[in-house]
Amino acid sequence: AQSVTQLGSHVSVSEGALVLLRCNYSSSVPPYLFWYVQYPNQGLQLLLKYTSAATLVKGINGFEAEFKKSETSFHLTKPSAHMSDAAEYFCAVSDRGAGSYQLTFGKGTKLSVIP
Amino acid sequence: DTGVSQDPRHKITKRGQNVTFRCDPISEHNRLYWYRQTLGQGPEFLTYFQNEAQLEKSRLLSDRFSAERPKGSFSTLEIQRTEQGDSAMYLCASSLGSWETQYFGPGTRLLVL
Numbered sequence A: 001a002q003s004v005t006q007l008g009s010h011v012s013v014s015e016g017a018l019v020l021l022r023c024n025y026s027s028s029v030p031p032y033l034f035w036y037v038q039y040p041n042q043g044l045q046l047l048l049k050y051t052s053a054a055t056l057v058k059g060i061n062g063f064e065a066e067f068k069k070s071e072t073s074f075h076l077t078k079p080s081a082h083m084s085d086a087a088e089y090f091c092a093v094s095d096r097g098a099g100s101y102q103l104t105f106g107k108g109t110k111l112s113v114i115p
Numbered sequence B: 001d002t003g004v005s006q007d008p009r010h011k012i013t014k015r016g017q018n019v020t021f022r023c024d025p026i027s028e029h030n031r032l033y034w035y036r037q038t039l040g041q042g043p044e045f046l047t048y049f050q051n052e053a054q055l056e057k058s059r060l061l062s063d064r065f066s067a068e069r070p071k072g073s074f075s076t077l078e079i080q081r082t083e084q085g086d087s088a089m090y091l092c093a094s095s096l097g098s099w100e101t102q103y104f105g106p107g108t109r110l111l112v113l
Helices: none
Strands: A001-008 A010-014 A019-026 A031-038 A046-052 A056-058 A064-067 A073-078 A085-096 A110-113 B006-007 B010-013 B017-026 B031-037 B044-048 B053-057 B065-068 B076-079 B088-095 B106-113
Touching: A001 A046, A010 A019, A019 A031, A019 A085, A019 A110, A031 A064, A046 A056, A046 A064, A046 A073, A064 B031, A073 A085, B006 B088, B010 B017, B017 B106, B031 B076, B044 B065, B053 B076, B076 B088
Parallel strands: A010 A110, B010 B106
Antiparallel strands: A001 A019, A019 A073, A031 A046, A031 A085, A056 A064, A064 A073, A085 A110, B006 B017, B017 B076, B031 B044, B031 B088, B044 B053, B065 B076, B088 B106
16 A cells, blocks of 8 residues: 655745755555645645656646655755745655555645745 | 535534535536545545446445435535544545546535534
8 A cells, every 4th residue: 555754744944945845655556646735724736746757747836846766755845935835735645557546645744934 | 617615614513413515526527536634634535436436435434424426416425423533624626537636625624522
């Protein structure tokens, strides 16, 4: 069964600083990987996804993530944090080609941006 | 698209009562998913529909939980004889064709007293 580990339940960065949110996955087959963002009292919004094309994936709002098979990682980055980036971020995995449509999420990382 | 909508947004109930939540997916989305999210955790998969057929159920979905999607459009999730452990945010998502992109609703927050 697949699983996701997000390192750091809470990350604080200064406005304009680099954002790095870590995600490691476990899967018996090459996975599909996702990053979602959740703002307070809202549903989850897809930031980006990896589905076996380019290993560097660009998403919305200036975020990107790199799939590294050797490290089983899919870390999320943004060069310069903005106040509006403050939210909770979830990494998710789904077994590729296993016939399962469910997403398995990590526990989330809450990002705070300090002015 | 108006997005995925869920009703109610909040529900407070007493232990032992039954509750029902509704999810309206994005128009013409044929796939619909239910997840549960407890405090400090990521969403956990509950069940999945393709059109009106329920194709997958998590073992988290005990006998007290039932979900339906009678005409392949909206879906309902019912919890019978609620327990305090059922307190959580219940999220609905839908997708069309490629299941890779699931669009989530705002959720229904349930509190069982």
